[in-house]
Amino acid sequence: MTDQDRHGASAHPHDDASAPRAEVFRGPTEPPEHAVAPERHPQAPEPGAWLGTHYDQCFGCGEQRPEGLHLRVAAGPGVSVTAEFKVAEAHQGAPGLIHGGLLSAAFDEVMGTVSWLLRVPAVTGRLETDFLKPVPVGRIVHLRAWCVGQAGRKFYHRAEARLDGPEGLLVAKAAALFVGVKLEHFVTHGRQEDVQAVLEDPQRYRSLRAFDVNP
Numbered sequence: 001m002t003d004q005d006r007h008g009a010s011a012h013p014h015d016d017a018s019a020p021r022a023e024v025f026r027g028p029t030e031p032p033e034h035a036v037a038p039e040r041h042p043q044a045p046e047p048g049a050w051l052g053t054h055y056d057q058c059f060g061c062g063e064q065r066p067e068g069l070h071l072r073v074a075a076g077p078g079v080s081v082t083a084e085f086k087v088a089e090a091h092q093g094a095p096g097l098i099h100g101g102l103l104s105a106a107f108d109e110v111m112g113t114v115s116w117l118l119r120v121p122a123v124t125g126r127l128e129t130d131f132l133k134p135v136p137v138g139r140i141v142h143l144r145a146w147c148v149g150q151a152g153r154k155f156y157h158r159a160e161a162r163l164d165g166p167e168g169l170l171v172a173k174a175a176a177l178f179v180g181v182k183l184e185h186f187v188t189h190g191r192q193e194d195v196q197a198v199l200e201d202p203q204r205y206r207s208l209r210a211f212d213v214n215p
């Protein structure tokens with residue numbers, strides 16, 4: 001059976017007149033035509049400044065999670081951040097290699113931290129990862145994430161991971177759609193004992209005030 005037999009008159013399924021048109025295939029992580037360039041908040045930390053953990057129990061950046069990634073994220077130029085972590089024993093999938101889901105988690109964390117420069121609390125709507133090379137235990141993964149566009153509440157981010165430093169071997173790439181939310185999102189949906197603990201801790205509350213200036 002030929003392609004023509006399978007899909008009617010045309011040789012390719014996407015040539016079928018009843019199939020969705022090309023723009024439908026752009027994908028939800030691609031900024032639409034009307035997207036605007038993201039704006040770095042005037043009070044965002046200077047490039048090079050450490051952004052610190054947003055929550056000490058966070059798997060990505062929290063200091064209190066022994067098995068976590070312990071990402072240290074720094075503001076970069078424009079609307080970008082950089083970060084590094086060391087691949088630990090607890091991060092293995094195949095013997096001696098990082099678990100792919102944890103690399104995606106690292107991307108999620110750094111792209112999530114881009115929100116700090118925009119001063120808009122946002123959560124991941126969609127996250128795509130291209131795994132290009134295996135990543136061994138014991139190596140440093142250097143990450144960079146940046147925002148490529150905004151359309152209303154939707155923020156379009158990109159990220160890359162390189163071995164050992166900013167000029168190292170490119171091992172993975174990611175694209176994501178983040179959706180801006182109100183702080184109520186966290187307060188309403190989080191397990192209440194954890195939410196209360198955060199709200200009652202003045203140190204944590206100070207870091208959350210970064211978001212209050214935003215409409």
Ligand SMILES: CCCCCCCCCCCCCC(=O)SCCNC(=O)CCNC(=O)[C@H](O)C(C)(C)COP(=O)(O)OP(=O)(O)OC[C@H]1O[C@@H](n2cnc3c(N)ncnc32)[C@H](O)[C@@H]1OP(=O)(O)O
Nearest residue numbers: 028054108109112123124125126154179181186187195198
């Ligand atoms: C106590 C306080 C602590 C605070 C600490 C801060 C910590 C931060 C931590 C960060 C940690 C790291 C980060 C993490 O790990 S964040 C954790 C992982 N993410 C989540 O848990 C998010 C779960 N999802 C939701 O809550 C809702 O679905 C959201 C909020 C995302 C949207 O529901 P909402 O009802 O609000 O809005 P909407 O449905 O009208 O959608 C709005 C627009 O977005 C478009 N869209 C949505 N989803 C998708 C999709 N999948 N593909 C394509 N498009 C999508 C949608 O079509 C629409 O477009 P348009 O029709 O307008 O054109």
